[in-house]
Amino acid sequence: MESTIVFYLLSALSVISALFVVFSRSPIYSVLSLIVCFFTIAGHYIMLNAQFLAIIHIIVYAGAIMVLMLFTVMLLNLNKELGTHKFNLTKLMAVITGGLMFLVIIASVKSSSLANYQAPAYLNIGNAEDIGMKLFTDYLLPFEISSVLFVSAMISAVLLAKKEVK
Amino acid sequence: MEIILFKAILVLVLFLISLGIAAYSTYAERKVAAFLQDRIGPDRAGPFGLLQPIADGVKMFLKEEIIPNHSNRWLFILGPCIFMLTALMTSAVIPWGMPLEFNGTKYALQVADINIGILYIMGVLSVGVYGIMIGGWASNNKYALLGAIRGSSQMISYELAMGMSIISILLISDGSLSLSHIVESQKGMNWNVFYQPLGFLIFLICAFAEANRTPFDLPESESELIGGYHTEYSSMKLGLFLFAEYINMFISSTVISCLYFGGYQFPGLEYLSAHLPANLVSVISIGALFTKVFFFIFFFMWVRWTIPRFRYDQLMRLGWQVLLPLSIANMLITGGVITFFNL
Amino acid sequence: MSITTEYSAIFIQFLVALGFVVTTMIVSHLAGPRRKTSDKLEVFECGIESEGNARTPFSVRYFMTAILFVLFDVEVVFMYPWAVNFKQLGNVGFIEMLIFVGTLLIGFLYIIKKGALQWEK
Numbered sequence: 001m002e003s004t005i006v007f008y009l010l011s012a013l014s015v016i017s018a019l020f021v022v023f024s025r026s027p028i029y030s031v032l033s034l035i036v037c038f039f040t041i042a043g044h045y046i047m048l049n050a051q052f053l054a055i056i057h058i059i060v061y062a063g064a065i066m067v068l069m070l071f072t073v074m075l076l077n078l079n080k081e082l083g084t085h086k087f088n089l090t091k092l093m094a095v096i097t098g099g100l101m102f103l104v105i106i107a108s109v110k111s112s113s114l115a116n117y118q119a120p121a122y123l124n125i126g127n128a129e130d131i132g133m134k135l136f137t138d139y140l141l142p143f144e145i146s147s148v149l150f151v152s153a154m155i156s157a158v159l160l161a162k163k164e165v166k
Numbered sequence: 167m168e169i170i171l172f173k174a175i176l177v178l179v180l181f182l183i184s185l186g187i188a189a190y191s192t193y194a195e196r197k198v199a200a201f202l203q204d205r206i207g208p209d210r211a212g213p214f215g216l217l218q219p220i221a222d223g224v225k226m227f228l229k230e231e232i233i234p235n236h237s238n239r240w241l242f243i244l245g246p247c248i249f250m251l252t253a254l255m256t257s258a259v260i261p262w263g264m265p266l267e268f269n270g271t272k273y274a275l276q277v278a279d280i281n282i283g284i285l286y287i288m289g290v291l292s293v294g295v296y297g298i299m300i301g302g303w304a305s306n307n308k309y310a311l312l313g314a315i316r317g318s319s320q321m322i323s324y325e326l327a328m329g330m331s332i333i334s335i336l337l338i339s340d341g342s343l344s345l346s347h348i349v350e351s352q353k354g355m356n357w358n359v360f361y362q363p364l365g366f367l368i369f370l371i372c373a374f375a376e377a378n379r380t381p382f383d384l385p386e387s388e389s390e391l392i393g394g395y396h397t398e399y400s401s402m403k404l405g406l407f408l409f410a411e412y413i414n415m416f417i418s419s420t421v422i423s424c425l426y427f428g429g430y431q432f433p434g435l436e437y438l439s440a441h442l443p444a445n446l447v448s449v450i451s452i453g454a455l456f457t458k459v460f461f462f463i464f465f466f467m468w469v470r471w472t473i474p475r476f477r478y479d480q481l482m483r484l485g486w487q488v489l490l491p492l493s494i495a496n497m498l499i500t501g502g503v504i505t506f507f508n509l
Numbered sequence: 510m511s512i513t514t515e516y517s518a519i520f521i522q523f524l525v526a527l528g529f530v531v532t533t534m535i536v537s538h539l540a541g542p543r544r545k546t547s548d549k550l551e552v553f554e555c556g557i558e559s560e561g562n563a564r565t566p567f568s569v570r571y572f573m574t575a576i577l578f579v580l581f582d583v584e585v586v587f588m589y590p591w592a593v594n595f596k597q598l599g600n601v602g603f604i605e606m607l608i609f610v611g612t613l614l615i616g617f618l619y620i621i622k623k624g625a626l627q628w629e630k
Contacts (some may be wrong), residue, residue, distance in 0.1 A: 063325075075572055280512070483626070
């Protein structure tokens with residue numbers, strides 16, 4: 001009973017903060033509300049007993065990626081509020097990519113039967129032990145390949161930054 | 167229900183203790199500085215100047231609150247709030263001592279014994295960066311912005327080596343992320359520092375950088391950046407920034423003691439708990455933890471007056487090119503030794 | 510110990526901390542004197558007239574640090590599940606991690622060789 005209330009509160013917070021991300025005129029407020037949104041999602045993870053995922057979500061998304069975002073906002077000197085002087089082409093591209101994303105979401109919602117979905121009462125999949133066992137036995141190859149992905153990301157970051165310095 | 171009540175009381179007590187220790191750290195800092203520089207230090211407010219922190223606090227409250235014209239008003243207020251909030255949140259997962267016993271029920275002296283304890287601290291720490299960033303940016307002051315960027319870059323850089331040295335600890339302990347387990351696995355003098363001297367050194371240096379303490383206080387180096395990210399702040403908003411730093415120092419000392427020096431464990435604790443009432447043992451173990459904590463707080467202050475400030479390029483080189491590879495090497499060596507000698 | 514109790518305790522701690530911060534803000538807002546002058550509300554720049562806007566773009570190196578931090582942070586995060594299961598995974602797990610770290614070290618060496626972390630220039 002209590003968990004239902006907490007769930008609805010958290011969901012409302014997630015949706016409101018997510019809406020704020022989109023509708024906020026100032027990029028810095030967008031970034032901040034996205035951080036709030038990540039925290040509420042971490043709350044959802046905890047409610048599913050996926051504590052490790054929750055804290056990883058906070059460390060990586062709220063603690064690392066959003067720091068980068070905030071740096072970007074500061075670096076680009078977005079002092080004035082945006083939204084009035086966008087090109088039509090950018091708008092068109094935004095609509096297309098957003099529409100594609102929307103299609104994907106609709107497709108996945110249609111294919112899943114949400115109406116009679118019963119969440120397992122007690123999951124253990126989100127704990128560090130279980131994730132580790134799965135990652136280092138069943139999903140070993142994707143894990144090792146991800147290191148190559150990291151290296152390529154590092155190289156591209158270095159190349160991009162070098163270009164800007166010159 | 168009873169357990170929740172106990173935890174609520176524990177939270178309040180911890181909160182008051184954190185504030186008290188932070189307040190008296192400011193006093194201790196000035197006294198230690200005076201001692202190291204052959205001066206007397208504050209001695210006017212009360213006997214030995216003991217009321218000085220209270221006088222400082224009241225003064226902070228009574229100062230004029232200035233929010234500069236060109237700043238973002240709400241973000242300006244939000245910055246110190248986030249910084250203080252995160253500083254006060256870290257103490258939740260630390261085991262403070264042996265359990266207390268009331269009416270035959272044992273109550274663990276830990277606000278939340280979650281199985282991701284040490285990661286919780288890392289998570290809260292990584293969010294603390296926003297306080298500095300937002301505060302410095304919202305001030306719309308060049309010094310503040312520089313301080314904020316320096317501070318956040320430095321904090322995120324040293325977080326990496328810190329995380330790596332925690333992994334080495336997980337390898338030698340039984341692999342639990344819970345801080346109470348990590349402390350329990352260091353029974354007697356079986357402290358992690360003897361197995362992880364290099365890891366301890368890396369962690370200690372990172373703790374200094376995370377707490378923005380000298381020799382890594384570049385974000386607020388007076389001689390070049392005035393006050394750094396809190397240049398524009400006044401009254402209690404400045405107070406929150408300064409205060410939160412002392413709370414961070416206290417919590418860092420506690421985490422160091424828990425991870426490397428056995429937390430509340432000391433040789434003979436088992437003997438005592440077999441022969442003395444549980445509550446007395448609990449109090450003694452709390453005393454053991456706080457002895458270690460106070461030593462590290464003193465150490466923080468000692469270093470401040472011993473080692474001069476780094477240059478920013480030296481700071482970044484130390485973090486990225488020395489500590490990070492060293493911590494990776496430390497982790498691999500630890501793992502290799504355990505794996506191949508079947509320890 | 511149930512997970513609900515533990516996280517409610519953290520939530521209580523959050524409420525206490527939030528309460529303290531909000532109270533401090535309100536009390537210091539009410540307690541302090543208010544004598545605002547236009548000079549006082551100017552940006553502080555060591556006493557001289559402030560020049561231009563503070564929000565100018567800063568060195569790209571800070572940005573670089575942030576990008577690399579994200580990458581390495583994810584890497585460290587991958588190691589936690591390994592460290593937790595270190596005993597069970599044994600030799601094979603250690604070699605798997607060696608390969609992972611080895612690949613990343615190549616990237617790290619590349620970064621250092623290219624001088625992306627060089628601040629003095």
